[in-house]
Amino acid sequence: MQSFTSLVAQFEQRFGSQLPFPQMPTNLYDPCRYLLGIGGKRVRPVVCLMAAELFGDITDDAWHAAAAVELFHNFTLIHDDIMDKAPLRRGQATVHERYGLTAGILSGDVMCIYAYRELASAGKSLKQLLEVFNTTAIEVCEGQQLDMDFETRTDVTIEEYIHMITLKTSVLLGCSLKMGAITGGALGDNANKLYEFGKNLGIAFQLQDDYLDAFGDPAKLGKQNGGDILANKKTYLLLKAYEAADVTKRAELDRLTTESGAEKVSRTLALFSATGADEACRAAVQQYSDKAFNCLEEVAIPSSRKGPLHVLASYLLVRDK
Amino acid sequence: MQSFTSLVAQFEQRFGSQLPFPQMPTNLYDPCRYLLGIGGKRVRPVVCLMAAELFGDITDDAWHAAAAVELFHNFTLIHDDIMDKAPLRRGQATVHERYGLTAGILSGDVMCIYAYRELASAGKSLKQLLEVFNTTAIEVCEGQQLDMDFETRTDVTIEEYIHMITLKTSVLLGCSLKMGAITGGALGDNANKLYEFGKNLGIAFQLQDDYLDAFGDPAKLGKQNGGDILANKKTYLLLKAYEAADVTKRAELDRLTTESGAEKVSRTLALFSATGADEACRAAVQQYSDKAFNCLEEVAIPSSRKGPLHVLASYLLVRDK
Numbered sequence: 143m144q145s146f147t148s149l150v151a152q153f154e155q156r157f158g159s160q161l162p163f164p165q166m167p168t169n170l171y172d173p174c175r176y177l178l179g180i181g182g183k184r185v186r187p188v189v190c191l192m193a194a195e196l197f198g199d200i201t202d203d204a205w206h207a208a209a210a211v212e213l214f215h216n217f218t219l220i221h222d223d224i225m226d227k228a229p230l231r232r233g234q235a236t237v238h239e240r241y242g243l244t245a246g247i248l249s250g251d252v253m254c255i256y257a258y259r260e261l262a263s264a265g266k267s268l269k270q271l272l273e274v275f276n277t278t279a280i281e282v283c284e285g286q287q288l289d290m291d292f293e294t295r296t297d298v299t300i301e302e303y304i305h306m307i308t309l310k311t312s313v314l315l316g317c318s319l320k321m322g323a324i325t326g327g328a329l330g331d332n333a334n335k336l337y338e339f340g341k342n343l344g345i346a347f348q349l350q351d352d353y354l355d356a357f358g359d360p361a362k363l364g365k366q367n368g369g370d371i372l373a374n375k376k377t378y379l380l381l382k383a384y385e386a387a388d389v390t391k392r393a394e395l396d397r398l399t400t401e402s403g404a405e406k407v408s409r410t411l412a413l414f415s416a417t418g419a420d421e422a423c424r425a426a427v428q429q430y431s432d433k434a435f436n437c438l439e440e441v442a443i444p445s446s447r448k449g450p451l452h453v454l455a456s457y458l459l460v461r462d463k
Numbered sequence: 464m465q466s467f468t469s470l471v472a473q474f475e476q477r478f479g480s481q482l483p484f485p486q487m488p489t490n491l492y493d494p495c496r497y498l499l500g501i502g503g504k505r506v507r508p509v510v511c512l513m514a515a516e517l518f519g520d521i522t523d524d525a526w527h528a529a530a531a532v533e534l535f536h537n538f539t540l541i542h543d544d545i546m547d548k549a550p551l552r553r554g555q556a557t558v559h560e561r562y563g564l565t566a567g568i569l570s571g572d573v574m575c576i577y578a579y580r581e582l583a584s585a586g587k588s589l590k591q592l593l594e595v596f597n598t599t600a601i602e603v604c605e606g607q608q609l610d611m612d613f614e615t616r617t618d619v620t621i622e623e624y625i626h627m628i629t630l631k632t633s634v635l636l637g638c639s640l641k642m643g644a645i646t647g648g649a650l651g652d653n654a655n656k657l658y659e660f661g662k663n664l665g666i667a668f669q670l671q672d673d674y675l676d677a678f679g680d681p682a683k684l685g686k687q688n689g690g691d692i693l694a695n696k697k698t699y700l701l702l703k704a705y706e707a708a709d710v711t712k713r714a715e716l717d718r719l720t721t722e723s724g725a726e727k728v729s730r731t732l733a734l735f736s737a738t739g740a741d742e743a744c745r746a747a748v749q750q751y752s753d754k755a756f757n758c759l760e761e762v763a764i765p766s767s768r769k770g771p772l773h774v775l776a777s778y779l780l781v782r783d784k
Contacts, residue, residue, distance in 0.1 A: 170608035221572060225565045244546045244611055247568060251542060252604040254572065255597060258579055262593040272583040276576060283573040287491035290565055 143195060143447055146454050149188045157187070157209050162256050173241045173249035174256075177216050180234045185458070186318040187212040192450050193322030193336050196443050203264040203325035207271055211318045213257035214275075218282055220250035225290060270324045274337075278317035285309025292376050300381050304345065312344025332441050339437040339451075346430035347458050352377040353423045356411060368407030374399045378426065380410075383419035391417060431459050464516060464768055467775050470509045478508070478530050483577050494562045494570035495577075498537050501555045506779070507639040508533040513771050514643030514657050517764050524585040524646035528592055532639045534578035535596075539603055541571035546611060591645045595658075599638035606630025613697050621702050625666065633665025656762045660772075663755035668779050671748045673698040677732060678741060689728030695720045699747065701731075704740035712738060752780050 144152075161178060163171040187208035194204035222228075223236040224246050230236060238246030264271050288306040292298050316337040323333035354363060355370045356379055370377050384395055391413055398410050414420045434455060438448060465473075482499060484492040508529035515525035543549075544557040545567050551557060559567030585592050609627040613619050637658040644654035675684060676691045677700055691698050705716055712734055719731050735741045755776060759769060 167605055167608045167612060169612055170605060221568050224568060247542050247545060248604055248608055248611070251572075251575065252601060254575060255600045255604065258593075259597040259601070262590070262597055268590065269583070272579075276580040276583055279576045280573060280580070283569055283576065284488055284491060287488045287569055290569070291488060291490055 143450050144192075145450055146188055146192075146457070149191050149450075150184050153184055153187050153191065153208060153212075156205060157212065162209075162213075162260065169241070169245060170249055170252060173220070173237045173245050174216075174253050176240065177220060177231070177237055177249075178212075181232045182212075182216070184212060185454075186215055186314060189315065189340065189451065189454065190318040190322035192454070193319040193328075194326040195322075196336075196441070196447050196451075197323065197326030197328050197332075201325050203267045203271070204322055206260050206263045207267075207275075207321040207325055208318075210257045210260040210275065211314065211321065213253050213260060214279060214282075215314060217250045217253040217257060218286070220246055220253065222286060224250075225286070264325070267321075267324050271321050274317055274320050274324070278313050281309045281313045285311070285313075298376050298381060300378065300385065303376065303378060303381055307348045308341065308345055311348050312341045315344040316340035330442065332443070335437050335441045339434050339441070339455075342430045342434035342437060343455050343458065346427050346434060349378050349423060349430065350427045350459060352379055353420070353427065356414060357420060368404075368411070371407050371410045372402065378423050379414050379419045382422045383414050383417040386417040386419060386422070387413070427459070431455075464771050465513075466771055467509055467513075467778070470512050470771075471505050474505055474508050474512065474529060474533075477526060478533065483530075483534075483581065490562070490566060491570055491573060494541070494558045494566050495537075495574050497561065498541060498552070498558055498570075499533075502553045503533075503537070505533060506775075507536055507635060510636065510661065510772065510775065511639040511643035513775070514640040514649075515647040516643075517657075517762070517768050517772075518644065518647030518649050518653075522646050524588045524592070525643055527581050527584045528588075528596075528642040528646055529639075531578045531581040531596065532635065532642065534574050534581060535600060535603075536635060538571045538574040538578060539607070541567055541574065543607060545571075546607070585646070588642075588646045592642050595638055595641050595645070599634050602630045602634045606632070606634075619697050619702060621699065621706065624697065624699060624702050628669045629662065629666055632669050633662045636665040637661035651763065653762050653764070656758050660755050660758040660762070660776075663751045663758060664776050664779065667748050667751035667755060670699050670744060670751065671780060673700055674741070674744045674748065677735060689725075689732070692728050692731045693723065699744050700735050700740045703743045704735050704738040707738040707740060707743070708734070748780070752776075 158178070161175060163174050165171065190208040190211055191200050191204055194200050194207075219231060220237045223231055224238045224243065228236050229239050236246075237249060241249070261271055261275055262268070285306055285308070288302070289310055292303070292306065317340070319340040320333045320337040323336045328336070352370065355367055355377070358367055360366050371380075380395070384392060387395060395410070395413055398406055398413075435452075438451060438455070439445075441448065479499070482496060484495050486492065511529040511532055512521050512525055515521045515528075540552060541558045544552055545559045545564065549557050550560050557567075558570060562570070582592055582596055583589070606627055606629070609623070610631055613624070613627065638661070640661040641654045641658040644657045649657070673691065676688055676698070679688055681687050692701075701716070705713060708716060716731070716734055719727055719734075756773075759772060759776070760766075762769070
């Protein structure tokens with residue numbers, strides 16, 4: 143079984159050095175190369191490869207599925223950044239910021255199509271891969287739409303929020319694992335168990351992200367905390383605080399949304415603690431994390447083979463807490 | 464063999480009444496339903512069905528391919544309209560105009576994925592269909608990029624222009640025919656001949672469109688002519704006029720780009736005629752049209768079966784000349 147580091151290196155070598163894009167038209171493909179070149183942890187393709195290796199060798203189909211999922215993920219980043227008006231991604235200018243709106247839309251489109259072209263190179267697993275990939279791709283779009291919808295809604299429930307992050311970010315992790323398992327010839331319910339592992343891991347990771355944005359160590363995170371608070375983002379913490387708050391605290395939460403600056407952050411954080419939203423968020427991370435590990439346990443493969451997925455999941459869930 | 468009208472009606476009934484989109488999230492799928500509901504001639508899906516019928520019955524695979532190509536085409540319309548800042552499409556508000564930029568980007572994205580999902584429902588032809596569809600989808604994006612690039616370039620050649628319209632609009636017509644032929648089990652070079660028929664027909668149609676925008680009968684076209692001229696669009700006519708013009712006429716063409724109104728249109732039209740660009744454009748339409756019909760002749764199927772494709776091609780190429 144190969145480690146995350148080893149598989150990242152192999153993926154980078156195969157994928158990074160042989161990006162599927164031609165040189166021309168440069169205005170179409172330079173933005174694609176740019177985004178793929180400024181990093182990213184390659185978590186999705188690597189868990190795809192890890193899932194494949196659970197069941198045997200990493201086949202060509204697994205490599206195609208891994209490349210497809212990384213291309214698809216980067217396509218969504220380009221378009222999401224436009225919709226979110228985000229200036230930075232991975233510490234660098236976003237595609238639309240650097241190349242303009244037209245290039246952002248079109249290079250995203252073509253990257254999505256290249257994702258499908260990678261997938262279409264698969265052999266015997268093709269039909270199954272397409273089914274899970276299509277379902278997931280649609281869900282990711284739906285999740286992004288819900289996220290956009292939530293910006294202007296004031297009645298978002300915790301349940302709706304979990305549903306949104308599940309679609310927007312978690313199902314693609316589940317899909318990556320399931321596709322890997324399919325290429326490995328997984329039998330019975332194993333591919334679905336891995337999907338559930340990835341989905342719950344993704345939810346736990348996103349909730350932890352919400353928590354760290356508010357309460358993480360700025361030195362370790364490399365950024366000031368409170369970004370979500372300043373943007374009035376409806377995170378798990380805010381929704382939970384609102385739900386648990388009494389009339390007075392709710393009024394203060396409402397009033398804080400109209401403010402700005404460090405004062406806004408510190409007073410909102412105080413309310414997150416006073417309402418128990420901080421503890422609730424940590425508990426939810428734990429709950430989805432437990433669910434994820436239980437699903438991994440249920441995969442009918444000797445535990446010894448699951449080491450790399452365990453290590454990776456633990457790594458994703460303990461960073462700088 | 465079924466007529467265009469009959470196949471359009473059948474396509475509308477199967478596709479229009481069973482659009483693949485769910486109700487929710489409404490902000491994602493309403494724009495999709497809106498665009499597909501405001502019309503469109505359904506030329507691409509219908510030629511796909513016609514090509515299938517050349518070789519036998521219209522199979523489920525043919526219907527899936529037809530739906531895929533119509534969804535893909537509409538996806539490109541949504542995104543192209545954003546890039547072109549177009550307010551109107553089919554006489555109605557464009558998607559981004561009606562629903563906003565975010566909805567335009569995201570509903571386009573999801574429509575592209577639904578196109579792939581339709582295609583993925585194909586049975587034995589799946590692998591072949593994906594190959595031609597992916598190649599074409601990439602070319603369509605490249606064509607749109609070239610079109611965008613041309614806006615700011617001053618050295619576009621006729622050859623480059625033909626290349627651009629081939630990618631942007633003609634290959635999808637070729638692809639529609641080829642996919643239909645594949646689902647019909649076309650043997651030998653027949654599918655490729657049909658592709659070439661569609662591609663050349665598409666080029667002829669686009670060049671005729673350039674011509675009609677300048678010289679068509681406004682009453683028959685339902686719009687004033689000269690739209691391309693007013694937008695300084697680098698059409699075949701303008702590029703040809705520029706190429707054929709002497710120093711004086713070229714200077715006048717340059718100067719006219721800075722003007723506006725009816726005077727600009729009439730004087731540019733006069734230059735198109737004086738340089739022979741109008742005749743050259745009609746000759747080019749004829750040339751690509753001849754090429755198209757020759758390719759259709761070469762398809763090894765009794766001529767009697769080719770009737771509907773003949774009728775459709777003739778209809779597309781004689782409208783209101």
